[in-house]
Amino acid sequence: MKNAVSGLGLAPDAAMINFPIDMFLPGSDIAPLEQRKHEFYDALTQWKPAFGKSAAGVTPLLSVEGESHEDALDKANYLLIANLWGDGLPLWPATKQRVDRILHGTVLPRDHAIGKFPPRGGITTVETCAIALAMAGGRPEYLPVLIAAVEAFLDPESNAEQLQAASGSAFPVVIVNGPIAKQIRLNSGFGCLGPDPQQPAGASIGRALRLIQQNVGGALPGIGAMANYGGNRNTNLVFAEDEENLPAGWLPHCTDRHGFAQGANSVSLLFANGATNMRRRGAKKETPEEDALQGMHRMADFMRVPNLTSLGGYEKGTPGVLLIPAVVAQTMTRLGWTKKSMREFLWEHSKIPLADLKRNGGPAWIEIDANPLTRESIKHDPWPITFKPDNFVIIVAGGGHPTNSYWLQGYSPRVIGREIRVPETFDRLLTAADRDLGCGSDYCRV
Amino acid sequence: MVKLEFYDPSGGIEVTQPHAPRLDSLAGKRIGIVTNEQWQAFRMLPLLKQLFEKDFPGIEVLPIDAFPQGNALIGDEETARLVKKSGVDAVIIGNAA
Numbered sequence: 001m002k003n004a005v006s007g008l009g010l011a012p013d014a015a016m017i018n019f020p021i022d023m024f025l026p027g028s029d030i031a032p033l034e035q036r037k038h039e040f041y042d043a044l045t046q047w048k049p050a051f052g053k054s055a056a057g058v059t060p061l062l063s064v065e066g067e068s069h070e071d072a073l074d075k076a077n078y079l080l081i082a083n084l085w086g087d088g089l090p091l092w093p094a095t096k097q098r099v100d101r102i103l104h105g106t107v108l109p110r111d112h113a114i115g116k117f118p119p120r121g122g123i124t125t126v127e128t129c130a131i132a133l134a135m136a137g138g139r140p141e142y143l144p145v146l147i148a149a150v151e152a153f154l155d156p157e158s159n160a161e162q163l164q165a166a167s168g169s170a171f172p173v174v175i176v177n178g179p180i181a182k183q184i185r186l187n188s189g190f191g192c193l194g195p196d197p198q199q200p201a202g203a204s205i206g207r208a209l210r211l212i213q214q215n216v217g218g219a220l221p222g223i224g225a226m227a228n229y230g231g232n233r234n235t236n237l238v239f240a241e242d243e244e245n246l247p248a249g250w251l252p253h254c255t256d257r258h259g260f261a262q263g264a265n266s267v268s269l270l271f272a273n274g275a276t277n278m279r280r281r282g283a284k285k286e287t288p289e290e291d292a293l294q295g296m297h298r299m300a301d302f303m304r305v306p307n308l309t310s311l312g313g314y315e316k317g318t319p320g321v322l323l324i325p326a327v328v329a330q331t332m333t334r335l336g337w338t339k340k341s342m343r344e345f346l347w348e349h350s351k352i353p354l355a356d357l358k359r360n361g362g363p364a365w366i367e368i369d370a371n372p373l374t375r376e377s378i379k380h381d382p383w384p385i386t387f388k389p390d391n392f393v394i395i396v397a398g399g400g401h402p403t404n405s406y407w408l409q410g411y412s413p414r415v416i417g418r419e420i421r422v423p424e425t426f427d428r429l430l431t432a433a434d435r436d437l438g439c440g441s442d443y444c445r446v
Numbered sequence: 447m448v449k450l451e452f453y454d455p456s457g458g459i460e461v462t463q464p465h466a467p468r469l470d471s472l473a474g475k476r477i478g479i480v481t482n483e484q485w486q487a488f489r490m491l492p493l494l495k496q497l498f499e500k501d502f503p504g505i506e507v508l509p510i511d512a513f514p515q516g517n518a519l520i521g522d523e524e525t526a527r528l529v530k531k532s533g534v535d536a537v538i539i540g541n542a543a
Contacts, residue, residue, distance in 0.1 A: 001542060009462035024485035024541060033490055037497045044477075044536050045469050060454040065447045072450040085455050093452035122457035131453045216457035370518030 003165065003218035007121035013050050015043035059127060061096075080135075085215045087207070087234060094134040102130040105143030107423045114147065115154035118161035120218025124150060132211040138204035139436075141184045141429040144420045145267060146205050149174045149238070150212065152269035152416040159312065159413040163271050164219045168309065169227040170271040170411045172209060173321060174238040175395060177254035178265030180420055181240030183430055185440050188240035190399030193275070193406070195235075198445055200437075206236035232275055237408070242396045245326030247333035253395055256339070258417030265420035270318055270393070273309055274409030278302050280328065281403040292335050295328075295405075296342065300349035302407060303385060306362045310386050313413045314374040318393050319386040322346070323406040325398040339394050347389035351382035469536055474504035478534035480525065481510050482517045485541035494538065508534065 006012030017039045022028055064079055066072030076093040080086045092098060103110055103126070110127040117124045129146050133139075138146070153160050153172060163170040176186055187199035195203055210233055219225035227233075243252050253268055254260040280295040299322065310319035324332075332342065357363055366378045377383060386392070393415060398406065423429075434440060469475055477498060481487045487510070495507040512532065514525050520539070529537060 005465075006459055009460065010465055011461050012459065013465075015465075023490075026486070028486060030486065030490050030493060033493055034497060037494075037501070040494065040498075040538070041472060041501070044472060044538075047468060049465055059458075061451045062454055063449055063451045065449050067447065069448050069450075072448045076450050076452060080455075083456075093450055094455060095450065095452045099453060116460075117457065121459055123460060124457055127453075128455075128457050131455050135455060211455065212457075215455045368516060368518070 003119035003121075003224040006218070007116065007119045007161065009121065011049040012120065015047040017043060059131070084220055085211070087211065087214070089207075089234070091135045092137055094131040098134040099127065099130045102133050102138065102140045102143055103127070104425070105130075105140035105423065105429060106147060107421070108147070114150050117150075117154065117212060117217035119165050119224065120216070122216035122218065124154065124212065124216055128212065128216055129208070132208040132215070133204065135211055136204045136207035138208055139184075139201075139429075139433060141426065141433055142201050142205050142208075144265075144422045144426075145174075145176060145180065145184065145186070145201070145238070146208050148267040148418040148420040149205065149209055149269055152267055152418040153209070153213075155414070155416045155418075157414045158269065158271070158416050160217075160271075163411065164213060164217050165225055167226040167228050168411055169229045169231055169233075169273045171230075171232040171273065172206075172213075172236045173270050173272050173408055174206065174209070174236065175253055175268040175321075176238070176240045176266070176420075177243060177252045177260070177268070178263060178420065180265040180422065181243075183426075185433070185437070186238070186240045188242040188397050190401075192239040192397050192399075193237050198440075202238035203235045206238040207234065209236055209238075210234065232272075237272070237275070239397060242326050242398075245330070246396055247326075247330045249333065250329065250339055250396065253393065254417060257393065257415055260417060260419060265422065266417055267420060268415055268417050270321070270410060270415040271412040272321065272408040273411040274320075274407075276302075276407055276409075278405050278407055279403060280324075280405045288331065289335055292332055292337065296345050297349060299405060299407070300346050303346060303350040304352055306352055306357055306360050307409075308362055308365050309409055309411045311365060311369055311374055313386075313391070313410060314369070314377065315371055315387045316391075317386075317413045318391050318410040318415055319350075320410040321393040321395055321408040323395050323397045323408070325400060325402065325405070326396050327400050327402050328405065329396045331402070340389075342394060343389040343392045346392050347384060347386065351380075351384045354378075354381035354383055357383055466536070472498065472502040472505055475502075475506075475535040476533060477505065477507045478512060478529055478532060478537045479508060479510050480513050480520050480529065480537055480539045481515050482520055482541065483515045484517065487541045491538070491540055494540075508532070 002012045005014045064075040108126045112126045114124045184201045185199045186201040213219045254266040260266045282291040491510045
């Protein structure tokens, strides 16, 4: 709540009366309300905000001293944790030297304001991004992607203000298109959603975004962020589409969804709150056609679940992101499937019978939705999990293996696209990366 | 000794407006309730209304349905306009969880 009022431009404090969660549950004992009634009276007559300062402007420097560099590094980490700015993993303190080096990744001035990060309303500048990237172990060439991701995050239509604080455990998913993905060593293949020492960019960029969410946006677990579980939040999910291996006729996601030119460097940001593997391939003597059809049914069946996370993006967002490896996309294309026909199939076969929805109370959530179009959708039986087939996001990514696909359950009112701007000196940064990390080309990879 | 200096990562904040002034007393005042209808608000807020009206002479606490209810409506400009138009001296908002 303090975050929320801060985000509105008020001092970050509020006249709140807090009770244990038990009182807010059905059938609860509400007698504590009467026992503490004077707190309500005082809140309207006596309360004053505890916080009175306005702190925009020059970024303060902190300092620690140690007997050795290692000792000082430890103390810096302890200080960051004690100030609730850590994530449980070791941090690089954002020294002036480190931040200045990372700022070579952009032509934007360091004080260029990107926006106020919700819900706390922390002022987010290019320097803020560089500081987070420094702490997350990032490099200068990652900065353009992080800046674009933060711009997308702060788009008013992303609904980040609510999703940052809500209990539904939303995490941002950042899909990168364009040559920058390979240039900065961002994974689109085997293990693209996890750690990869040969393609480490996604972990640092995603971790930096998470640090901004927490430290600038105030999304601190149980305080500013009521996410029950908070899965995938250590590094969020930052990966690339496997554009080199798109089947003939398939547009890259950035063109398909956002209208960016093919070959443009861009990010596409959405929120998800679930991530799971789906076994797609058949196990016996299926024909290619049977294998494809059974796989499509299995994926659609998996999406036909009544947990209603897609309601917020029912009209213009997405029910989720389907990741399929290039080998599957290419096989499906040879069999006559297109991205469009796959979406239509998934839309049609993921519909939920209304009787099932009624049994689990789903219609109540649909009936209270803010969007009239969503409310009206309850007239359909079976009920489509999203308004139209095009809302499904299908991305070609993952290793060259046909057995598995992956589903990122959408929790996102929109899918926001932003172009990535790189400085003219970007090649120099890539040369430095080759020097620091070893050759990054396909030929050099193990 | 080795000294390590590094940036505060929290970003500045900007206070652009003051909180609403507090009331000198509750007696004789008019209080509004804005509710999202969630988390047992339908039980708790009417009880709060009773408590206020029992303890303060001349106070009027508007019923919980005096203004639009629900998460989708309580934050919009129309609700704010209706609250201002009602002439209440203060507003209680509930329930968050």
